[in-house]
Structure formats: C-alpha cells, structure tokens
Amino acid sequence: MDFGLSLSNLGGMRSLFSYFGLFVSLFFGGVLYAQQDLVDALVSEGLQNIQIAVLDDELVLGYENNRYRYEAEALGFVIDAVGNYYQGADEILVSVLIRHKGMPMSSVSSSLGALRGLLSGSLNYAEWSDQARFGWEVSRLDRVLKETNLENKSFRNVDLPVGVQLDYQLGNFDNAVRIKFNVQPEVTSVLAKGLTASAMYTMSTWNDLNNSNGSRLVIGRLSQDIRVGDHFFLNLTGGAFTRNRLGFVVNAQYFLTDSEQWRLQASWAETDYGFFDSKLSLIQVPENYRMYNAGITYRNRQFHTDVDFRYGRFLFRDEGYKLNVTRQIDEVFIGFFINKSTTGAKNVGFEFQVPVGFKKHLKPMAVRPMTREFFYLPYYYSGTGVGLNFYAGENALLNSKEYYPSTLKRGLEKYLVRD
Amino acid sequence: MKAPTARMYPDNTLVLGASYIPSGIFKRTYGQYQGVVTGNAGLNTFVTVNFLPFVEVMFRYSHEYNMKVQPTNRYFPDRMFTARIRLMDEQGNRPAVLVGLQDVSAAFDLTCKGCSNYSAAYVVTSKEFAYRGYRLDASLGYSGDFKGMEAKDFRGLFGGVEVFTPFAENMSFLWDYDSQFMNVGVNGYFFKRFHVTLGLLDMSKYTWILAYRYQI
Numbered sequence: 001m002d003f004g005l006s007l008s009n010l011g012g013m014r015s016l017f018s019y020f021g022l023f024v025s026l027f028f029g030g031v032l033y034a035q036q037d038l039v040d041a042l043v044s045e046g047l048q049n050i051q052i053a054v055l056d057d058e059l060v061l062g063y064e065n066n067r068y069r070y071e072a073e074a075l076g077f078v079i080d081a082v083g084n085y086y087q088g089a090d091e092i093l094v095s096v097l098i099r100h101k102g103m104p105m106s107s108v109s110s111s112l113g114a115l116r117g118l119l120s121g122s123l124n125y126a127e128w129s130d131q132a133r134f135g136w137e138v139s140r141l142d143r144v145l146k147e148t149n150l151e152n153k154s155f156r157n158v159d160l161p162v163g164v165q166l167d168y169q170l171g172n173f174d175n176a177v178r179i180k181f182n183v184q185p186e187v188t189s190v191l192a193k194g195l196t197a198s199a200m201y202t203m204s205t206w207n208d209l210n211n212s213n214g215s216r217l218v219i220g221r222l223s224q225d226i227r228v229g230d231h232f233f234l235n236l237t238g239g240a241f242t243r244n245r246l247g248f249v250v251n252a253q254y255f256l257t258d259s260e261q262w263r264l265q266a267s268w269a270e271t272d273y274g275f276f277d278s279k280l281s282l283i284q285v286p287e288n289y290r291m292y293n294a295g296i297t298y299r300n301r302q303f304h305t306d307v308d309f310r311y312g313r314f315l316f317r318d319e320g321y322k323l324n325v326t327r328q329i330d331e332v333f334i335g336f337f338i339n340k341s342t343t344g345a346k347n348v349g350f351e352f353q354v355p356v357g358f359k360k361h362l363k364p365m366a367v368r369p370m371t372r373e374f375f376y377l378p379y380y381y382s383g384t385g386v387g388l389n390f391y392a393g394e395n396a397l398l399n400s401k402e403y404y405p406s407t408l409k410r411g412l413e414k415y416l417v418r419d
Numbered sequence: 420m421k422a423p424t425a426r427m428y429p430d431n432t433l434v435l436g437a438s439y440i441p442s443g444i445f446k447r448t449y450g451q452y453q454g455v456v457t458g459n460a461g462l463n464t465f466v467t468v469n470f471l472p473f474v475e476v477m478f479r480y481s482h483e484y485n486m487k488v489q490p491t492n493r494y495f496p497d498r499m500f501t502a503r504i505r506l507m508d509e510q511g512n513r514p515a516v517l518v519g520l521q522d523v524s525a526a527f528d529l530t531c532k533g534c535s536n537y538s539a540a541y542v543v544t545s546k547e548f549a550y551r552g553y554r555l556d557a558s559l560g561y562s563g564d565f566k567g568m569e570a571k572d573f574r575g576l577f578g579g580v581e582v583f584t585p586f587a588e589n590m591s592f593l594w595d596y597d598s599q600f601m602n603v604g605v606n607g608y609f610f611k612r613f614h615v616t617l618g619l620l621d622m623s624k625y626t627w628i629l630a631y632r633y634q635i
Contacts, residue, residue, distance in 0.1 A: 327471065
C-alpha cells in the first residue's frame with residue numbers, strides 16, 4: 001500500500017512543522033514575552049493585583065494602585081507602560097480595569113493605535129480622549145479577569161499612615177489663631193477583597209484651644225466594601241469611631257446612570273456612646289442612638305462639581321437637611337455647606353480638602369510607613385452643630401470620586417502629555 | 420484700588436492675602452461705635468477662591484488694630500463672605516458684566532442684620548482698550564441695597580481705570596472712585612504668584628495689599 005508518504009516527504013513535513021513551530025514561538029512567544037514585560041513593569045513600579053487577559057481583539061488589564069497618591073497619575077503610568085511594552089496590532093482594544101481594595105472601581109478603554117499615537121505625539125489629548133471610553137461599567141472586565149493569575153497581591157500588607165488634624169479658632173492680634181494640633185498615626189490593612197481593619201490614634205502636640213490634651217485611640221474598626229454590578233456600592237463598618245460613637249454604620253450609593261452624574265445615597269448608623277480611653281479600655285454607655293440620612297447628588301462633569309442634598313437625623317439628635325456644593329479640582333476639594341434642622345438652627349460654612357504628603361509612597365510591603373494622603377479643614381461660619389456626623393474611617397464610597405470617569409479623564413492629561 | 424471690577428482671576432485660583440486700611444478710613448465693626456471712624460487702622464485678611472470659571476468667592480476677616488478680643492470689650496473681628504458671579508465675558512465690543520453680593524449673609528438669615536458692616540450688592544462692567552502697547556481697563560458699576568440690607572461699603576456709582584504700559588507688563592497704575600473716596604495706586608505682579616499694591620486712599624492715606632496667588 002502506498003500512503004504517498006516517502007522518507008523524503010517525511011523530511012519535508014518535518015521542515016514544515018519546524019517552520020510552523022518557529023512561527024508559533026516567534027508570534028505567541030513574542031506576545032507572551034511582551035505581556036510579561038508589561039506585567040514586570042507594573043510590578044516593579046509597585047502596582048498590585050495585576051491581571052491580564054488577551055482576547056481575540058482586546059487586551060484586558062486589571063491593576064490596583066497603592067503607590068501613587070493620585071489615581072490619575074497611576075493610570076498615566078499604566079497607560080504609558082501599555083503603549084511601550086505591549087506589542088499588539090493597532091486595532092486591538094485596550095481595556096484597563098482599576099481596582100481599590102481588590103474591588104473593581106472604574107475602567108478606561110482605547111484602541112492600542114490611538115494610545116501609541118498619543119504617546120508619540122501624533123494625537124493630542126483631546127483627540128485621544130474623544131475616542132477613549134472612561135467608564136463606570138466594570139462587571140464585564142471583572143468577569144474576563146476572574147480566571148487569570150493575580151500578580152503582586154495587595155492583601156494582608158500593613159500600612160502605617162501618619163496624618164495631622166487641626167482644631168482651631170480665629171482670634172485676634174495677640175493670639176490670632178488658637179489651635180489644637182493633633183498627630184494621628186494609623187494602622188490599616190486590607191485583609192481580603194474590600195475588607196479593611198484599621199485603628200487610628202490621636203496625639204495632641206500643641207494646644208492653646210482647650211483643656212483636652214489626652215491621647216487615645218479614636219477609631220478602631222472593621223470595614224467591608226462591596227460593589228454589586230456596575231451601579232451599587234455598599235459599605236458596612238463596625239467599631240469605635242470619632243465623636244465617641246461605638247456601633248456600626250451602613251452606607252450605600254446607587255448611581256442612576258452609567259456615569260457618576262446622578263447618585264442616590266443612604267446611611268444608617270446604630271451607635272452607643274463609647275470610646276477607648278488612654279489605657280485602651282473600652283468605655284461604653286448603651287443608648288442605642290440611631291442616625292440616618294438619605295439623599296441625592298448631582299455632579300456637573302464639566303466643572304467637576306457636586307450638588308449634594310440629604311435629609312436625615314444627625315449626631316446631636318437633630319433632624320433636618322444638608323446641602324453641599326463641592327468643587328473637585330483633581331485632589332483638591334472646596335465646598336460650601338448649609339445644614340438646617342427642623343428647629344430652624346443652621347450650620348453654615350466651607351471646607352477644604354487638600355492633598356498632603358508624598359505624591360508617591362514607598363512600594364507596598366509587609367509593613368509600610370507612609371503619609372496620610374489628605375488634610376481636611378472645615379470652617380463653621382455660623383456653627384450650631386446641626387447636621388454633623390461622626391467619622392468611621394475611609395472606605396471605597398468616600399474614595400470613589402478619584403475613580404470617577406470624568407476625574408480620571410481630566411487628571412490623566414497632565415501625566416500623559418509630554419511637553 | 421478699592422472699587423470692584425468685573426475682572427476675575429482664572430478658574431481654580433486660590434488667593435491668600437491681606438490689606439491695610441489706614442487710620443481715618445477704617446470703621447469700627449462692633450459695639451456702641453459700630454460704623455464710626457475711631458482712629459484705629461484695620462487689617463483685612465482674606466482668602467479668595469475661583470470656585471467656578473464664572474464664580475469667585477471670598478471670605479474676609481477685618482481686624483481693628485489696638486483691639487484685643489476680650490469678654491470685657493466684646494470685640495471680635497468682622498467676618499464676611501462675598502460672592503461674585505460673572506454674567507457675561509468681554510468679547511469684541513461687549514464689556515464683561517458681573518454682579519457681586521458682599522457681606523449680605525444676613526439677608527439669607529445666616530447672621531444678624533446688625534452684624535453686617537460691609538454689605539453691598541452691585542453690578543459692574545469692565546472693558547479693555549488697547550493702543551500701541553498701552554492698555555486701559557475701565558470699570559463702571561452701581562451698588563445698592565439688597566433684600567433689606569443697606570449698602571454700606573459702596574453706595575451708588577463707582578468706577579475706575581487700570582493702565583498697563585509697554586514698559587513694565589507686570590505693573591499697572593490704578594485710579595478709582597469707590598463711591599466715597601478717590602484712590603490711586605500702583606499694582607505689581609511678581610513671579611506669577613505675588614500681587615502687591617501700594618496706594619493712597621482718599622488721595623492721602625497710605626494703604627497696601629499683599630496677596631499670594633496659587634493655581635490649584
């Protein structure tokens with residue numbers, strides 16, 4: 001029987017297989033190396049929870065930033081790295097999923113060709129950002145990345161941020177500003193996806209404001225962030241909080257559309273009077289005090305300005321509404337507020353939140369000292385105390401404004417456009 | 420110098436500053452002699468934010484020299500808010516138009532009416548004219564009462580000019596009428612951050628303004 005297979009033919013087949021093997025290794029090996037180069041670049045920069053999935057016509061990349069103070073700067077680094085290290089066709093869609101505490105927060109998509117055009121200078125930022133998609137929809141990307149390897153996990157590292165807090169009263173010429181300056185070291189660790197344990201200590205270092213000089217633990221808590229689908233954020237926090245509250249608080253936010261433009265929010269807290277004293281003994285006076293509020297926020301995306309209205313029951317058993325107008329300028333927040341209770345009492349003023357400390361922290365490690373990322377200062381023009389709340393520590397809902405698509409779109413320009 | 424204009428700093432600008440109000444101009448802001456020129460000078464310290472491209476907000480503390488905050492004299496520096504909203508940009512032959520609400524928080528029931536010392540609600544227009552490297556920025560406005568708040572700081576017509584020459588782009592000459600006094604001065608802008616004004620209020624009493632400007 002002749003199968004048409006002679007030795008010489010077999011030799012030809014061997015050559016064919018060799019060429020095919022060489023082609024496969026050159027093509028896919030090259031892609032894999034390029035992919036690994038990209039991962040290595042992100043890991044060596046200190047970015048975490050890195051995942052890559054290569055689909056037929058899309059590169060999906062997930063990461064978490066715990067290195068840069070400002071999310072837009074971290075995203076700038078990632079986009080730059082994709083443009084420089086990933087060797088795909090120009091038509092490929094690059095989708096970047098940004099995580100926080102392991103939770104998906106926001107996404108950016110662009111064609112690889114446009115990205116290269118931006119980095120090479122043949123496209124300007126406006127042209128690039130017009131074709132890019134800064135999105136709030138993250139579920140699809142999260143699903144795509146679910147089965148891929150997680151490089152440089154962020155969980156169970158310990159951060160030690162140190163911040164400052166200022167209480168003050170404006171006086172006159174011989175003592176123009178009376179201040180109480182507190183240093184607040186903190187220990188915090190993300191234990192699992194969205195789950196944070198943290199404790200914050202406060203130490204008075206300078207005080208000509210009042211007679212309270214004690215140093216003690218002001219926050220000790222466990223906090224769980226949850227994102228359900230694209231639109232719903234939930235946070236549950238239990239522990240000891242500022243203003244001597246002890247109990248639990250639940251915060252929820254629901255985004256009405258596929259953007260950050262309209263947001264519903266609600267908060268519910270059941271607390272007792274309680275705190276840790278200077279010897280770390282827990283003092284508790286049961287009172288089952290309930291605080292709650294609900295409201296709606298409109299964000300003007302052109303001016304990055306929130307108009308926030310909420311109604312509820314607040315710290316000093318006052319019931320009423322709060323209206324805030326807050327402008328976000330990258331990491332800076334400037335806001336004006338009016339709180340009014342049903343009794344007619346008002347609390348009016350303004351507030352600043354500015355970034356402080358280093359723009360880039362040390363690389364994440366088992367135990368990492370760092371500076372707190374912001375300094376917050378309110379001013380009560382006519383302060384009656386209505387509409388106040390306690391602080392239960394940071395969470396994904398409070399941090400979400402840095403991940404807003406419009407914030408990233410605005411902030412990214414400075415880090416991607418070279419002079 | 421003192422009269423408002425329809426000019427604003429660029430969006431996202433934060434300004435911290437102080438201005439000296441000379442003896443003979445500064446009026447007491449509290450108590451029995453509120454609104455009376457006591458002979459003490461004053462110091463206005465302020466923070467201004469361009470909150471939106473067309474909205475500027477200022478918070479100001481006005482101190483009286485030689486006064487101490489004490490329970491016995493019940494003195495406390497005056498605090499005030501000002502909001503300025505630009506209704507129209509300057510374009511072609513069209514001037515910029517702006518409305519300002521100064522120290523009128525009592526009109527919104529946020530402080531007591533008697534607490535307001537500098538209340539004024541005004542509309543002002545500004546237009547720049549250029550000729551051979553010289554620029555003249557002219558402003559004209561009118562200030563009146565607002566929701567029962569008497570106009571105190573400016574009342575009636577006010578206006579002024581700022582003149583830039585080709586010889587020193589970062590300096591200008593000022594003349595204005597603030598509805599009470601004629602004032603003159605020289606403005607300097609240094610290192611894109613510092614703003615210094617030296618001048619004479621009522622053409623005779625020394626004054627200065629020092630401000631630090633920061634683009635957020």
